[in-house]
Amino acid sequence: MSMINYASREINCKIVYYGPGLGGKTTNLEHVYGKVAPDTRGKLISLATETERTLFFDFLPVDLGTIRGFKTRFHLYTVPGQVYYNASRKLILKGVDGIVFVGDSQLERMEANQEAMQNLYDNMAEYGYDLTKMPFVIQYNKRDLPNASPIRDLQAALNPGWEVTESSRMRVTPDAYHAGENLIEQLPTGEWIERAQYFEAVAVSGDGVFDTLKGVSKLVLKSLA
Amino acid sequence: MPVRAASWSFTEDDFRAITTALERFLTDCNARCALLVDRTGQLVATVGERPNFDPTAFATLTAADFSANDQLAKLIGENDFSSLFHQGEKESMYLADIARRVILVVLFDNRTTLGLVRLKMRPTVLQLTELFEQVFTRAARDAGSTPNVLAGADDEIDKLFQ
Numbered sequence: 001m002s003m004i005n006y007a008s009r010e011i012n013c014k015i016v017y018y019g020p021g022l023g024g025k026t027t028n029l030e031h032v033y034g035k036v037a038p039d040t041r042g043k044l045i046s047l048a049t050e051t052e053r054t055l056f057f058d059f060l061p062v063d064l065g066t067i068r069g070f071k072t073r074f075h076l077y078t079v080p081g082q083v084y085y086n087a088s089r090k091l092i093l094k095g096v097d098g099i100v101f102v103g104d105s106q107l108e109r110m111e112a113n114q115e116a117m118q119n120l121y122d123n124m125a126e127y128g129y130d131l132t133k134m135p136f137v138i139q140y141n142k143r144d145l146p147n148a149s150p151i152r153d154l155q156a157a158l159n160p161g162w163e164v165t166e167s168s169r170m171r172v173t174p175d176a177y178h179a180g181e182n183l184i185e186q187l188p189t190g191e192w193i194e195r196a197q198y199f200e201a202v203a204v205s206g207d208g209v210f211d212t213l214k215g216v217s218k219l220v221l222k223s224l225a
Numbered sequence: 226m227p228v229r230a231a232s233w234s235f236t237e238d239d240f241r242a243i244t245t246a247l248e249r250f251l252t253d254c255n256a257r258c259a260l261l262v263d264r265t266g267q268l269v270a271t272v273g274e275r276p277n278f279d280p281t282a283f284a285t286l287t288a289a290d291f292s293a294n295d296q297l298a299k300l301i302g303e304n305d306f307s308s309l310f311h312q313g314e315k316e317s318m319y320l321a322d323i324a325r326r327v328i329l330v331v332l333f334d335n336r337t338t339l340g341l342v343r344l345k346m347r348p349t350v351l352q353l354t355e356l357f358e359q360v361f362t363r364a365a366r367d368a369g370s371t372p373n374v375l376a377g378a379d380d381e382i383d384k385l386f387q
Contacts, residue, residue: 003233005234068375068378075281
């Protein structure tokens with residue numbers, strides 16, 4: 001739920017990083033925290049267990065610039081990856097403006113990715129939010145590992161596309177980040193489908209972290225425009 | 226079914242009315258500082274002594290605290306806990322729900338008492354509830370009809386992320 005504060009001239013938006021346990025959600029925030037200028041970010045808050053697993057959430061506010069005299073403040077949250085903490089996961093989704101699904105590219109984590117994606121859809125539906133109609137991007141993390149699945153397999157499992165029903169949207173929309181691929185396209189069966197924008201990343205070294213953040217932030221601001 | 230969370234905004238007049246109500250309340254009960262936080266963790270307003278902590282982090286944790294307590298209330302068969310009290314050795318805080326969308330947090334020390342804070346809080350909560358309900362009704366009524374501050378700003382947004 002974005003909030004426009006005319007008194008302080010700020011637009012506040014909430015972005016949640018969701019995904020399976022140990023997939024790199026917290027690492028994404030830590031990288032952003034380490035790289036942005038200290039005057040454009042707040043404190044990184046982590047509610048974690050003694051073993052540094054996220055218990056409730058991590059939180060980082062960042063300013064991404066000014067539009068029309070309004071400062072754009074993004075509140076970045078992560079959720080606990082462990083299913084055990086589903087109750088707190090769901091709480092963090094309240095009022096979300098944009099979602100980043102951080103998938104773990106490792107072959108053996110495919111099932112965990114799918115479970116987390118299903119859990120995201122379910123939790124969003126409980127709030128009455130439709131994931132296919134809001135700013136949503138997918139990050140395939142850990143691309144550097146030797147056991148990383150090919151992108152096409154991850155896309156097929158996690159981002160197969162949803163049906164486009166509005167005729168005004170039924171036109172081929174190229175993926176600006178991946179040449180030769182489309183976000184919206186017609187299948188040979190005649191059906192139009194749309195996929196979420198995806199990014200490849202190695203969050204520990206920072207590769208793809210800002211592309212993902214910029215990608216989702218842009219979608220959030222455009223959804224307000 | 227809403228496809229996403231609704232936005233809301235308040236004007237400078239709303240802001241002035243909120244601040245006036247809170248300033249009066251702080252004087253009446255001799256508390257140090259009052260913060261308004263929305264349920265998603267955004268800081269709406271701070272009145273009174275300037276807090277010497279990070280208010281943004283504070284707002285986020287407040288919303289999480291309230292949400293977690295709402296769930297605890299449900300587990301014991303209550304709808305919610307409309308107020309919460311956290312007692313410290315010197316500093317304490319009292320939190321109250323406003324219109325189910327905003328949380329009022331009052332920070333106070335031993336210059337006042339919990340009883341006085343609670344007593345003076347009641348009419349303030351009612352007044353703020355009325356005020357915020359007007360803000361939310363207006364937001365619901367105007368949804369999609371008033372020009373948004375970002376309307377037509379697509380090019381500027383693109384530039385920001387180049």
